[in-house]
Amino acid sequence: MSDSRNAVLLQKAWRSRNELYEELFGTPSFVLPKQYESPPEPQPSFTVSDETSATGERLASFSSTMSEQRINVLAYAPTDARPYWLYVTAGLSNPWFQEEPDEVSGFGCELMIKSPTSARWPIKMLRRMAYYILSYSGTLSPGVILSMPGPINPGKEADLNNIFVWYADEAPDAWYYLPSGGFGLFCTVGISEKECIFAESVGEYGTWCIQEVLRRTGSAQVTDPVRSCVMKQESIAGILESVRAYADNFKPVSY
Numbered sequence: 001m002s003d004s005r006n007a008v009l010l011q012k013a014w015r016s017r018n019e020l021y022e023e024l025f026g027t028p029s030f031v032l033p034k035q036y037e038s039p040p041e042p043q044p045s046f047t048v049s050d051e052t053s054a055t056g057e058r059l060a061s062f063s064s065t066m067s068e069q070r071i072n073v074l075a076y077a078p079t080d081a082r083p084y085w086l087y088v089t090a091g092l093s094n095p096w097f098q099e100e101p102d103e104v105s106g107f108g109c110e111l112m113i114k115s116p117t118s119a120r121w122p123i124k125m126l127r128r129m130a131y132y133i134l135s136y137s138g139t140l141s142p143g144v145i146l147s148m149p150g151p152i153n154p155g156k157e158a159d160l161n162n163i164f165v166w167y168a169d170e171a172p173d174a175w176y177y178l179p180s181g182g183f184g185l186f187c188t189v190g191i192s193e194k195e196c197i198f199a200e201s202v203g204e205y206g207t208w209c210i211q212e213v214l215r216r217t218g219s220a221q222v223t224d225p226v227r228s229c230v231m232k233q234e235s236i237a238g239i240l241e242s243v244r245a246y247a248d249n250f251k252p253v254s255y
Contacts, residue, residue, distance in 0.1 A: 012180070014094070028076050157226070
C-alpha cells in the first residue's frame with residue numbers, strides 16, 4: 001500500500017467528515033481523546049538504495065501513517081432544538097487501508113448516543129462498540145440488537161442491558177459520502193430485556209417497532225440509563241398492539 005496516497009485520502013476524509021459534523025451538530029463542547037485535528041500533510045517519499053533499509057523505511061512510514069488513525073468521541077451540549085447531550089464517534093469511517101475512494105469508507109459507519117445529561121457512560125459505550133467493530137472487522141447497521149453483559153451504565157441499578165441500532169433523527173440522509181467512500185451515521189439506543197424480547201418477537205420489523213414504542217412512551221432515541229422498562233407502564237398493552245398491527249401492514253402477503 002502506498003503510504004503517501006493513504007495519508008492524502010485520510011486527510012481529505014477527516015476534513016470532509018468534520019465539515020459534515022459541524023453542519024449536522026454544530027461545534028462540539030469537548031472531544032476525547034483531546035487530540036482531534038486534521039492529520040498532517042504526507043511527507044514526500046525518497047529512494048533508499050539498500051533493499052533492507054527500504055523495507056524498514058516503508059514499515060516505519062506505514063506505522064507513522066497508522067498512528068494518525070484514531071477514534072475520537074465528540075460531545076455536543078444541548079440546544080433549543082436538541083434538548084439532550086449528543087455523543088458521536090469520529091474515526092470508524094477513516095480510510096484505514098485505502099489508497100483510492102471505494103464504495104465504503106473504512107468500516108462504513110459512525111455511531112451516536114443521546115443522553116439526557118452530560119455523562120461518561122456514553123463515551124465508554126461508544127468505545128466498547130468501536131472496539132467490537134475493530135476486533136471483528138465488521139460494522140453495525142440499523143436493525144442490529146446487542147446484549148450487554150450488565151447495565152449499560154455499570155454500577156447503576158437499571159433495567160437497560162441491551163442496545164439496538166437505528167437511523168438517527170439528526171442525520172436524515174443516513175448515508176453520507178467522504179472523498180474515501182460512503183458511511184452510515186446511526187444511533188444506538190438502550191433497551192431493557194423485556195423490550196428486547198418484544199422487538200425480537202416482531203421479527204423483521206422489530207427494531208422499528210421498539211423505536212416506535214419508545215417514541216410513544218416519551219424517550220424516543222434518548223437513552224436514560226436509569227429509566228424503568230416501558231413494559232411496566234399501565235397503558236403499554238395498547239401501545240404494543242397498535243405498533244405491532246402497523247408493522248404487520250408491511251409484511252408480505254402469502255397466497
